Amino acid sequence: MDTAALAERFQARIDADERIEPKDWMPDAYRRTLIRQMSQHAHSEIVGMLPEGNWITRAPTLKRKAILMAKVQDEGGHGAYLYGATETLGVTRDALIEELLAGAARYSSIFNYPTPTWADIGAIGWLVDGAAIMNQIPLCRCSYGPYARAMVRICKEESFHQRQGYDIMLALARGTDAQRRMAQEALDRWWWPALMMFGPPDADSKHSAQSMRWRIKRFSNDELRRRFIEFTVPQAEYLGLAVPQGEIDWSEFEQVLAGHGPCNRERIAARRRAHESGRWVREAALAWADKQRSKRREAV
Amino acid sequence: MTSSNDWPLYEVFIRARGGLDHKHVGSIHATDERMALEHARDVYTRRQEGVSIWVVRSSAIVASDPSDAEAFFEPARDKVYRHPTFYDIPDEVKTL
Numbered sequence: 001m002d003t004a005a006l007a008e009r010f011q012a013r014i015d016a017d018e019r020i021e022p023k024d025w026m027p028d029a030y031r032r033t034l035i036r037q038m039s040q041h042a043h044s045e046i047v048g049m050l051p052e053g054n055w056i057t058r059a060p061t062l063k064r065k066a067i068l069m070a071k072v073q074d075e076g077g078h079g080a081y082l083y084g085a086t087e088t089l090g091v092t093r094d095a096l097i098e099e100l101l102a103g104a105a106r107y108s109s110i111f112n113y114p115t116p117t118w119a120d121i122g123a124i125g126w127l128v129d130g131a132a133i134m135n136q137i138p139l140c141r142c143s144y145g146p147y148a149r150a151m152v153r154i155c156k157e158e159s160f161h162q163r164q165g166y167d168i169m170l171a172l173a174r175g176t177d178a179q180r181r182m183a184q185e186a187l188d189r190w191w192w193p194a195l196m197m198f199g200p201p202d203a204d205s206k207h208s209a210q211s212m213r214w215r216i217k218r219f220s221n222d223e224l225r226r227r228f229i230e231f232t233v234p235q236a237e238y239l240g241l242a243v244p245q246g247e248i249d250w251s252e253f254e255q256v257l258a259g260h261g262p263c264n265r266e267r268i269a270a271r272r273r274a275h276e277s278g279r280w281v282r283e284a285a286l287a288w289a290d291k292q293r294s295k296r297r298e299a300v
Numbered sequence: 301m302t303s304s305n306d307w308p309l310y311e312v313f314i315r316a317r318g319g320l321d322h323k324h325v326g327s328i329h330a331t332d333e334r335m336a337l338e339h340a341r342d343v344y345t346r347r348q349e350g351v352s353i354w355v356v357r358s359s360a361i362v363a364s365d366p367s368d369a370e371a372f373f374e375p376a377r378d379k380v381y382r383h384p385t386f387y388d389i390p391d392e393v394k395t396l
Contacts, residue, residue, distance in 0.1 A: 021366065023363065023365065023366050024366045025366075025367065070346075073346070074346070077342075077343050077346065080328070080343050081326055081343070084326050084327040084328070085326070087309065087327065092306055093306075093329065094306050149326075150326065153325075153326075157346075157347075282307070285307075285331045285335070286307065286331050288331070289331035289332040289335070292332065293332070
């Protein structure tokens with residue numbers, strides 16, 4: 001069958017809401033789009049461990065510390081699911097990680113913002129994980145089977161992340177004046193970056209139309225953003241916090257994407273350091289396993 | 301890092317509860333079988349999702365080819381008499 005006929009059959013399967021599996025024929029552009037989106041998603045989970053990891057040793061109680069460790073561990077797990085799902089498209093995890101460390105791959109711009117206070121951990125869980133859930137629930141029905149299945153597992157776990165964040169905000173909102181102020185300042189810091197997580201306005205989103213046609217994406221950026229605001233504003237009111245008024249500053253989004261956010265360099269430097277200091281462990285584990293295998297062979 | 305340093309890939313199967321089949325849940329990198337089991341436990345059963353785990357080297361799995369699916373599964377298509385609904389049983393006959 002020639003490529004045009006294969007492409008036509010592929011689109012017909014998508015239109016019939018069938019799922020595409022790793023060994024099925026797919027257009028190169030579909031494969032490339034998925035590799036880009038899924039690896040960016042995996043990188044975001046891994047880099048996303050950093051702003052919160054910053055507070056593990058300084059969490060206000062043992063309970064909060066145990067919760068935060070469980071959450072950060074989940075993010076690592078989500079990264080592992082997503083790298084695994086991306087590998088089904090014929091790339092290796094090592095190659096993807098090399099791209100991230102070389103600064104050649106993107107991850108969600110939200111993780112280039114700092115977490116100066118404990119309230120930022122609450123705001124991240126509530127707003128950042130809340131926005132992530134809004135983006136991710138439609139991905140559970142995306143046309144690529146391994147991605148959709150990974151997202152089902154991730155979405156089940158994200159709900160805990162959002163609720164523990166709101167629980168932190170509730171405790172602060174019911175606290176002293178200083179604690180309420182801290183909560184308000186964290187909301188002020190994270191509100192706009194959280195809204196930017198849905199991507200540029202529909203009119204400027206260059207990949208959207210094709211991704212919708214391939215059913216990788218099911219709702220537009222602006223539609224999801226609007227829904228997030230609808231859900232979140234009453235939650236802020238319940239906390240007695242004021243949602244910032246105004247317009248999204250898209251030039252800030254461009255700046256952060258271009259590598260000029262408050263923490264871009266720090267994040268990549270931290271990942272590089274972790275990768276380099278873990279190198280001997282990875283190599284030793286591999287050498288040990290090889291040695292055990294050859295010992296077993298000799299014993300036979 | 302060269303690809304020769306990649307840790308091998310294992311496919312992970314989990315039995316959620318006694319009485320159920322093991323079901324494929326994803327994959328994991330590990331240097332050997334034991335590490336694959338431990339990593340699979342850490343990554344896929346953080347919330348008591350399983351009571352038993354199988355891991356198998358991804359390279360050891362033999363799979364049918366989707367482009368041959370039509371011919372491969374063809375022999376079953378015209379054997380409708382394998383289904384109970386193929387047989388017309390009079391209404392008067394009960395519990396059959």
